[in-house]
Amino acid sequence: MMATVKCTYESCDQWFPSEREMQLHKYIDEKHDYCRRCDYDGTSWDDLLQHKIDAMAPYLFELKKLEREDKKKGKKIMHVVCEFCGEEFKTWSGRDKHRTQVSQSLLVLRLHGPRKGR
Numbered sequence: 418m419m420a421t422v423k424c425t426y427e428s429c430d431q432w433f434p435s436e437r438e439m440q441l442h443k444y445i446d447e448k449h450d451y452c453r454r455c456d457y458d459g460t461s462w463d464d465l466l467q468h469k470i471d472a473m474a475p476y477l478f479e480l481k482k483l484e485r486e487d488k489k490k491g492k493k494i495m496h497v498v499c500e501f502c503g504e505e506f507k508t509w510s511g512r513d514k515h516r517t518q519v520s521q522s523l524l525v526l527r528l529h530g531p532r533k534g535r
């Protein structure tokens with residue numbers, strides 16, 4: 418098999434027999450911050466996180482409407498992500514649960530953290 422497709426990251430000079438395999442490489446290679454769902458080449462972990470947040474943001478306000486539209490188009494581009502740690506979830510309730518845990522531990526930190534002297 419001939420390798421005819423180059424990795425789209427300029428810094429990477431690996432070649433692959435097909436687009437599919439090239440995308441799989443970007444997905445599994447730790448050097449690449451690639452979003453497989455949107456075929457988005459992130460330049461850094463932060464950039465990829467920002468991409469996910471941007472994709473998620475409209476859904477926070479118009480979830481039902483946008484979900485209906487995705488269904489019509491037969492394609493789902495939504496990301497459900499925690500903007501603090503970048504973790505992704507399959508469901509909104511999974512994200513909510515995670516965020517409750519995180520905010521609780523932040524609260525604990527605030528309650529028991531070092532006191533500021535007056």
Ligand SMILES: [Zn+2]
Nearest residue numbers: 424426429431
């Ligand atoms: Zn690559």
Ligand SMILES: [Zn+2]
Nearest residue numbers: 452454455457
């Ligand atoms: Zn994406």
Ligand SMILES: [Zn+2]
Nearest residue numbers: 499501502503
């Ligand atoms: Zn988180």
